[in-house]
Amino acid sequence: MIVAKPKPIGEIIDMIKDLNKVLVAGCNGCVAVCEAGGLKEVEVLASALRMHFMQEGKRMEIDEVSLTRQCDKEYFQPIDDQIDKYDAVVSLACGAGIQYMAENFGEKVIFPGVDTCFIGVTLEQGVWSERCQACGQCVLATTGGICPIARCSKRMLNGPCGGSEDGKCEISIVLGRDVPCGWHLIYERLKKMGQLDRFAHPSEDKDWIASRDGGPREITREDVRP
């Protein structure tokens, strides 16, 4: 899923403090799963904002809505005829959802309510971890199912580097938390799988065209077009 984290409330207050009527719009996709922008988080944020502005003695109307998704046009339909009532929307969708809302609602001011962070997994309740950088050309078949692009701090294709210690990445020292060395994981898994020969030679060249480096990406698939 796309993992996001709620923006500090002070940042959101700053964005909307001069307005009078704001819609907090959640998304029931990825951000709901990672507890940053679903129905529950919309309620919590809207209540906190109401309370804040009430204490400040400022008139502020905060409404709530939670959309099925914000990355598909049809799911904006429930707010199509209400959007004009609001000075702005605080969207709790991922960066894609926030932008798609802006694209769909003309000049309406849309604020981000979350920081979109990465494509990842839930390790345990309240802990998410990055697994994919959407490089557009998956190498997992050759690396034991563990991604060197996402999980090596230097995205090395011929790791591990000289900073790998006790299975930890060198940046663990500066981060103050243990970051597993991606290449240590790859090596151990290849060994278990009996595929250490994959480790024996320098890797193939990486073509970054399929990644962000090739420019903003778009996929057109004739097989599924109407």
Added chain:
Amino acid sequence: MTTTPSKLEKIIKSGQYAVTSECGPPRNGNPEGIAKKAELIKDHVDAINVTDNQTAVVRQCSLASCIRLKLMGLEPVLQMVTRDRNRIALQSDILGATAFGISNVLCLTGDHQRFGDHPSAVNVFDYDSTKLIQTVKMMRDDGRLQGGFEMHEHRPNMFIGAAENPFADPFEIRALRLAKKVEAGAQFIQTQCIYNMDKFKAWMKEVRALGLHEKVAILAGLTPMKNVGMAKYMKNRVPGMDVPDSVVKRLQGVPKDKQASEGIKMLIEQIEELKQEEGVRGFHIMAIEWEEKVPEIVEAAGLYPRPSVN
């Protein structure tokens, strides 16, 4: 047979021990910074590495500093990390180095920028060290750039080096990783600073078992300890550094004003011990901000005078 005009290569191929050292450029535009350090060591080493924004701290650029050394008639080793430059910039710098007759390159991935003075910087890592080695070799041997362009003249003629850290984990792949760098085209290796001699020897055993010692010249990396504080810092704060307790204890066992000379003594003993290790073809002495000690070390280790080659 030598492959390049590199003096370092000639000395290694002659079968004599090579001695290299390194200088870090200043954190300003002082034109004399690197020259002064080089003056201190130039008669006692065969080649001088110039570090490339080491530990991700901004310094005068490695290429400019190498050009300065070259203009002084010295033999620089251009260190290049892939952290800050993509394949376009890396190849461009190799061509620039070629234009100034620089003929040694050390291909590195580089410390992560979070260690340095600009932790919020973007990192590049378009290539890693292994890929950079392959690239320099392709430019030299095939006369081609990665993009396919063919150079009909003035190909880079570099003696290609890399680093290896026998002390990083997992230990059992460290010789295999060296094998990959050798397959990519590495001709000499400068190792991480050696303090754990047993582990280094265990690594060399694996290197020999793979026959790598015959394909690549291994220069043992050594850094003299100035005091106990430095030993503890290296042990606890420098990634991939293996400083055994015995080293810390030995320094603790002498009075503070004698610790520096004890550190030098320890290093000279190491050189003597490493001379017995088959496959060690020279020594890379990294006297960090302590370049003035290099001549003393080289002389005491019986490595002076340095050979002259044509």
